[in-house]
Amino acid sequence: MRPTLAPLAFALSSLAFAAHAQTADNPVTGKALFENTPGTSGKAGITMSCPACHGSVQDRRIAISSATGGAADSNADISFDAAMTRFTQALTNQPDMRPFQALDLQQVRNIAAYMADTPKTTPTSETQLNFSAALTGNSAAQTVTLRHSTAVNENLQVTSVAAVGTGAANFVLGKAGCEGVTLTPANSCSITVTYAPSTSVVSTPDLVFTMKQGASTTTFERVLFLNGSIASTTPPADESGGGALGLGWLAALGGAVAALARRRRA
Ligand code: HEC
The missing domain is CATH 2.60.40.10 (Immunoglobulins)
Incomplete structure (x- = not known):
């Protein structure tokens, strides 16, 4: 049986995220996607929402902060890039999260923007x-x-x-x-x-x-x-002199x- 190419295609497409303008990323849409992933995404094959396994977005903020060298704090200052990196890695590496590879790139970015939506x-x-x-x-x-x-x-x-x-x-x-x-x-x-x-x-x-x-x-x-x-307020030191700083x-x-x-x- 041949292995599916979908994870590879996904991994390659996710590499493009850094090149996109960030202005279109919308944490409000991301919240809706996080809380009702099947209904908001409209993607076939997605039957579960993020809280089914993770409880709340605060839980994911703690996980992302801890995994990127920060405190285990749901109020931590999580960057968009950190959220995007950890989320796309989880989409690639966590078998339980594979169905979410059906999300399109903008949906993934919006969810990352929501996870990074702290002051x-x-x-x-x-x-x-x-x-x-x-x-x-x-x-x-x-x-x-x-x-x-x-x-x-x-x-x-x-x-x-x-x-x-x-x-x-x-x-x-x-x-x-x-x-x-x-x-x-x-x-x-x-x-x-x-x-x-x-x-x-x-x-x-x-x-x-x-x-x-x-x-x-x-x-x-x-x-x-x-x-x-x-x-x-003094002139620059004379290089040949070796005088006082x-x-x-x-x-x-x-x-x-x-x-x-x-x-x-x-
Ligand atoms: C069927 C269960 C399941 C669902 C649904 C699910 N995940 Fe996960 N996810 C996991 C598991 C298991 C891990 C690895 C262990 C952990 O971090 O809790 C994980 C890891 C992650 C991580 C990595 C955390 C880190 O930095 O180490 C992120 C981010 C994440 N999930 C986000 C999401 C988002 C966003 C959704 C909704 C689109 C989602 N997950 C839906 C099971 C799930």
């Missing part, structure tokens, strides 16, 4: 934001946006926004637009961050958004890394070492 920052969490300013000066402000999930009924309450850690006092947060704010689904808020160093201490705090969803009392976080360095050099070096040492979740 997100722009720039994405764990990004390092670099700032430079003269001592007692001001850097250019940078904006960080927090966006609530789309395919949810509950609001998101932003309980606090803070710089936490070494040199935190050297950053000024314009956070009134987010802190204490309640976001309805798919809505966002923005803060500004300015580095205004009053001391030359290495300034590498975390920028922490703390939030909770609906009636839940469980808070969760999105964290970015701030890195402020003192702009050198300027303060900017020292601060930048210290910042780089600290950034390497401080990933929150190992």
